[in-house]
Amino acid sequence: MANQCVDTATLTDIFYALADPTRRDIVSLLGRGPETVSVLAAPFDMALPSFMKHLSVLERSGVIRSDKVGRVRTCELVPASLNDAERWLAEERATWEARTDRMVAFVEKLHQENTRAQGKRKRRQ
CATH class of the missing domain: 1.10.10.10 (Winged helix-like DNA-binding domain superfamily/Winged helix DNA-binding domain)
Structure with missing residues (x-):
């Protein structure tokens, strides 16, 4: 890392x-x-x-x-x-952007699953 x-x-x-x-x-x-x-x-x-x-x-x-x-x-x-510092910052930014992208994808997936589960519960009622 x-x-x-x-x-x-x-x-x-x-x-x-x-x-x-x-x-x-x-x-x-x-x-x-x-x-x-x-x-x-x-x-x-x-x-x-x-x-x-x-x-x-x-x-x-x-x-x-x-x-x-x-x-x-x-x-x-x-x-x-300043190139080393700039390179380090760019690599850190890329790492955190990738983590953020994965978190967004996870939250969206979780939201979709919850929405489907709520829809199934409503249909059963």
């Missing part, structure tokens, strides 16, 4: 990185293209060292990468890093 094609450690790191709303906002900002740390940090009401911790979590998970040229650090999204 476990998802064998997806590295669990990678998924754990990615989902941990994306669990925080600040980090999700950073990912959204980087979805538009690479940005410097100062541009990324501007909308957030936190000290730069705190913001850098968020970037560090995202970078360790592989969701973003950064490059430093002189005193300027630029970050960019690594879209391919």
Whole structure:
């Protein structure tokens, strides 16, 4: 039942990185293209060292990468890093949709059987 094609450690790191709303906002900002740390940090009401911790979590998970040229650090999204998470979610969705389909079929069958049984009881009365 476990998802064998997806590295669990990678998924754990990615989902941990994306669990925080600040980090999700950073990912959204980087979805538009690479940005410097100062541009990324501007909308957030936190000290730069705190913001850098968020970037560090995202970078360790592989969701973003950064490059430093002189005193300027630029970050960019690594879209391919989200493929494992996307694949895992798709497989989970397929599993649950199949279960839901089987449950719907079971309930419909049960309803039909109950309807027939009620019809037989009415005819006997």
